[in-house]
Structures are given as C-alpha cells and as structure tokens.
Amino acid sequence: MNLKTLLSSVDIKVDWIGLRKVEEKTTVRRARNGNLDPLAISYDKGIMVEILMDGQFSYSGTNDLSAEGVQKAAERALSQSKRLRDYRLFSFESAVRPCSTGTYKTPIKYILESSKAHSLNELALHISKSLRVDDKIINTSAAMISIEQEISFISSNGSDFTQHFHQRAFHCSATAREGSNIQTRTNGFSLGQGGDEFFDADHLSREAFRIAREAIELTQAEECPAGLYDLVLMPDQLYLQIHESIGHPLELDRILGDERNYAGWSFIKPEDFGHLQYGSPLLNVTFDPFVQGEFASYQYDDTGATAEQHYLIKEGVLQRGLGSLESQKRSGIPGVSSSRASSWNRPPIDRMANINIEHGSSTLAEMISSTESGILMKTNKSWSIDDYRNKFQFGCEYGQLIENGKITKTLKNPNYRGVTTPFWHGLKMVGDASTFEIHGNLYCGKGEPNQIIRVGHATPVCLFTGVEVFGGGAQ
Structure with missing residues (x-):
C-alpha cells in the first residue's frame, strides 16, 4: 500500500498523526593490501508512526508495512501516550508539525548500471594496490560506500513529501614503517551527495598517491614541538572542530538538558543567543541545507519543517541554535529546520545537518x-x-x-588543545573561496536509544593565533 492508503486505514482517535517511511540501501566495497573484501550490502525499510494526543507526542516504529502492522503501531503509540501524559514536560500543538508538500532529489550525473557496478570493486582494488608506492608501506586499504535513501512523509494535516538521497564516501589509508617508527596517513573521509561520478578514478588515484607519499614522509619527520603557536587548520581537520565545538554545543536539546545523561550538556545558556561573542568578527557560521554536494542537504527535516539557510553565528555573535520547532517552543530560542532521525525506528531529535564556515578573503599563501x-x-x-x-x-x-612566513619541515604527531570561545576569538584569517572544501561525518552519535546520523561541514582554511600545541609524547 502507498502511504496515503495506509494513513487512511489507521483507525484511532488522536489530534494528529504522521507516517514516515524510510527505505535505505548501503553498499560497501573494500580492499585491503591488494585483496578485495566480500561485498557488503545492507537493506532496511520501515515506517515510524507518530501521534499527537492531548499535547503529548508518541512514537512506534514497525517493519510490517501492511495496514494491520501500521494499525498496531499506531495503537502502541497511543497507549504509550496515555501512560506518559502525567509526565510530559510541555504541551504541544500540531503547529510544530507544519504542512509541507513537495519532493527533493540529490542532483546526480549518473548511476552505474548493475552490470557495470563491478568496475567500482576493481577501482577499490586498484587503489589498494597503488597505495603501496614503496617497500616502506606495510598496510593499505581503500573503501567506497554508496548509500541510497528514500524518505516519504504524510500526515493528517496535509503533509505529503518525498526525499531521495544519493550519498557517496571514499576512504583510503597507508601505513609506513621505517625501523621502529610507524606512521599512518589517511584521507580522513571524502564524502558528499551525488551519483557514481563521485568515484572519479583519476582523482581518487591522485589522492591515494599523495596519502602514500605523506605516510613515508612522516616516518622521517620530526616530532611536533610544544608551546604556543599560530595554527593553520586545513578543512579536513577544521570540519571536526566545527562539529564538536560549534555544532554540538548549539543543539537546543543539550541546552535544555535532555542529552545530559548520555551525550552531555552545553556551556551555552539560553540568554547567550543574540549576545554572546562566540568568536572573532571574522567568524560567520551558517546552517545551510542547500549546498550542492554536501552530505546533509535536504528540503525538509524529518518533522516536515521546510529547510532554510540561517546564520548560527554572524560576525562572531551567536544568533541561533540547532533545534526542532518543539525545542524552540520549549526554550524560546530561535532554531532551524534540523530535527532528524537516523532511520524509521527512531524519532527525530535535534541534530546537525550542514554547518559551515563562510569563506573570507585570504589565500593560503x-x-x-x-x-x-x-x-x-x-x-x-x-x-x-x-x-x-x-x-x-x-x-x-x-x-x-611555519617559520618566518615559510613552510620549513614536516612534523609528525601534531596536537592542539584549547577552550571553545577563546579558541574562536583567536581566529585571525579566513580563507577565500579557493580554500573552501566540503567535508562531513558519517557517524555522528547521539540520543537514547542511540542514533548514528550523517552530517555535512564545509569550510575554508583558517588561521588561529596563540594556540597550545604539543607533540605525541607530551602530556
């Protein structure tokens, strides 16, 4: 049955009801040390039934997609709502589930036909072999991940939308040894939304060659010194700095205390929004669900809120949080359309999506x-x-x-530490568009029960002043 038919077949009395169907297929191709691993394919499909009754939301997921299966799930959700009504924190209205209609589909150039998909296996094998550029390379790996996901949502107040996502990721790793010194170099993770054009053989091969040469280079490198230094962070590191010290502390459910038992709280207070100087005036951070190719681009979040670009931090001043319409109602803090669920068997919660630093005007040179x-x-x-x-x-x-304006040598085991707002206040220069790169995270965990979700982060190169740096042996 289609979702409209399933929704019309549900027989319970509630103030609002929504069905969210999620269908996902993930294919992992991996090669290690010149040998292919078995092809790994996972497939998942189910429906989350969500109801609103007497101001209380309740959920029940099912992988029985028959009318009977959905009816039973709806009854479970209603029963749960009745049991919990005396413990609710806030009374909601259906306005926090806006009526949204439309479609979204990842822009793609092509998807390989099944008869030609074996070429991706051959590419993973080729890269694994090509990483062994020298006898000093003792371990290599290459992995290519393809994700196809379709989310459909329909509700009693008129929502009816479908989103079809194509997501791709590539990872390669080379470990080099010289004597007792062992160093591993990876590409972190290259990922984005798109079709199989993402797996461009020439580009990935160049990446693999660079990674292998740098692994060997690290075996001959000096240990990173300790002390206060200016710090140039490249996008493949800075994206995680954004994720951990901007994205997570701005999640409204953390600020409200909902996540303190598992994922933690936040140093941000409700009164900080609109006032706190989070970083230097060069810091401009946006929630932007419309960057083509970024991992968490979409048209609607999982409650039906229409995606819009907003500044989270503008000229260093904190503007908005990351939170659903529910969290915005509870906290009185402006948020964004970022209520997301990891699958059909999880309710949507406050999550990151595309959180980006806007580029500035400085070149890397x-x-x-x-x-x-x-x-x-x-x-x-x-x-x-x-x-x-x-x-x-x-x-x-x-x-x-970097000494006197020039790069002088390679360093191994570089580390840095700091405190969030002083660190961002030390932002001295922001890279221009030529330094801007799209990155992200496949495995952001949060929530009880746990939810692993995919997020995007795009950023230019940035320069920070007065950062505490240390090597691998320092404490």
Missing part, C-alpha cells in the same frame, strides 16, 4: 606568509571534548612547521 611561528595541521587522528563542549583536544595526522 597569505596566511602562511603572515605567520612568523606556526604549525599547519591536516586530517584528524584523535579528539576529546568535555561534556559541556568547552575544553577540547585534537590530534592530527600530518603537520608542517
């Missing part, structure tokens, strides 16, 4: 030439941040020492 004593860092290796998303520490795979 200008940043380097303006730096007397600094370190450039690439590609995240480790991270740690406290429950309030305030104090943090990041390790990177690859560093370069």
Whole structure:
C-alpha cells in the first residue's frame, strides 16, 4: 500500500498523526593490501508512526508495512501516550508539525548500471594496490560506500513529501614503517551527495598517491614541538572542530538538558543567543541545507519543517541554535529546520545537518606568509571534548612547521588543545573561496536509544593565533 492508503486505514482517535517511511540501501566495497573484501550490502525499510494526543507526542516504529502492522503501531503509540501524559514536560500543538508538500532529489550525473557496478570493486582494488608506492608501506586499504535513501512523509494535516538521497564516501589509508617508527596517513573521509561520478578514478588515484607519499614522509619527520603557536587548520581537520565545538554545543536539546545523561550538556545558556561573542568578527557560521554536494542537504527535516539557510553565528555573535520547532517552543530560542532521525525506528531529535564556515578573503599563501611561528595541521587522528563542549583536544595526522612566513619541515604527531570561545576569538584569517572544501561525518552519535546520523561541514582554511600545541609524547 502507498502511504496515503495506509494513513487512511489507521483507525484511532488522536489530534494528529504522521507516517514516515524510510527505505535505505548501503553498499560497501573494500580492499585491503591488494585483496578485495566480500561485498557488503545492507537493506532496511520501515515506517515510524507518530501521534499527537492531548499535547503529548508518541512514537512506534514497525517493519510490517501492511495496514494491520501500521494499525498496531499506531495503537502502541497511543497507549504509550496515555501512560506518559502525567509526565510530559510541555504541551504541544500540531503547529510544530507544519504542512509541507513537495519532493527533493540529490542532483546526480549518473548511476552505474548493475552490470557495470563491478568496475567500482576493481577501482577499490586498484587503489589498494597503488597505495603501496614503496617497500616502506606495510598496510593499505581503500573503501567506497554508496548509500541510497528514500524518505516519504504524510500526515493528517496535509503533509505529503518525498526525499531521495544519493550519498557517496571514499576512504583510503597507508601505513609506513621505517625501523621502529610507524606512521599512518589517511584521507580522513571524502564524502558528499551525488551519483557514481563521485568515484572519479583519476582523482581518487591522485589522492591515494599523495596519502602514500605523506605516510613515508612522516616516518622521517620530526616530532611536533610544544608551546604556543599560530595554527593553520586545513578543512579536513577544521570540519571536526566545527562539529564538536560549534555544532554540538548549539543543539537546543543539550541546552535544555535532555542529552545530559548520555551525550552531555552545553556551556551555552539560553540568554547567550543574540549576545554572546562566540568568536572573532571574522567568524560567520551558517546552517545551510542547500549546498550542492554536501552530505546533509535536504528540503525538509524529518518533522516536515521546510529547510532554510540561517546564520548560527554572524560576525562572531551567536544568533541561533540547532533545534526542532518543539525545542524552540520549549526554550524560546530561535532554531532551524534540523530535527532528524537516523532511520524509521527512531524519532527525530535535534541534530546537525550542514554547518559551515563562510569563506573570507585570504589565500593560503597569505596566511602562511603572515605567520612568523606556526604549525599547519591536516586530517584528524584523535579528539576529546568535555561534556559541556568547552575544553577540547585534537590530534592530527600530518603537520608542517611555519617559520618566518615559510613552510620549513614536516612534523609528525601534531596536537592542539584549547577552550571553545577563546579558541574562536583567536581566529585571525579566513580563507577565500579557493580554500573552501566540503567535508562531513558519517557517524555522528547521539540520543537514547542511540542514533548514528550523517552530517555535512564545509569550510575554508583558517588561521588561529596563540594556540597550545604539543607533540605525541607530551602530556
């Protein structure tokens, strides 16, 4: 049955009801040390029934897509709502589930026919082999992930929309050894929305060659020094800095305390919005669901709220949070259309989507030439941040020492630490459009029960002043 028929067949008395169907197929192609792993394909499909009764939302998911299965799920949701009505925190109206109609589809150039899909297996195998550029390379891997997802939503107040996403990701890794010194270099993760044109053989092969050469380079590199330095962060590291020290602390459910038992709280207070100088005046951060190719671009969130671009931080001042219409009602804080669920068997909660730093006017060469004593860092290796998303520490795979405006040597095991707002206040230069790159995260975890969701982050290169830097042996 289609969703309209299923919705009309549900026989319960509620103030509002919505059905969200999610169908997803994930294909993973992986090769290690010149050998293909077995092809991994997962397929998932189901419906989340959501109801509003007496101001209380309740949910029940089912993978029985018959009318009987959906009816039973609706009855479970209503029964749960009745049991919990005395414990509700807030009384909602159906206005927090707006009426939305339309379609969204990832712009793509092509999808390989099934008869030609084996060429992607061959590409993963080729890259795994090509990473072994020298006998010093002792381990290689290449992985290519294809995700096809369709989300359909229909509700009793007229919502009827469908979104079809095509998402791709590529990862490669090379480990080099010289004597007892072992170093691993990866591409982090290249990912985005698009078709199989994402897996461009020439581009991925060039990436693999660079990664392998830099792994060997790191085995001969000096340890990163310790001290206060200017810090040039490349986009493949800066995206995670955005994720951890801007995205998560701005989630309204954290600020309200909903996530404190598992994912933690936030140092941000409700009264900070519109007033807090989060960073330097060069810091402009947007929630932007319309960047073509970015991982979390969409037209509607999972409650039906229409996507709109908004500044979260403008000229360094905090403007908006990341939160659903429900969280906005509860907190009185302006939010964005970012209530998202990881699958059909999870309710939507406040999540990140595309959180980006807008580009500035400086070139990478200008940043380097303006730096007397600094370190450039690439590609995240480790991270740690406290429950309030305030104090943090990041390790990177690859560093370069900058002395008197020039890069002088490669450094291994570069790390840096700081406190969120002082760190962003140290933002000195923001890269121009030529330095702007799209990145993101396949595995952002949050919520009880846990939800793993995919997010996007786009950013230029940025230069920070007075950052505490240290090497792998420092404490």
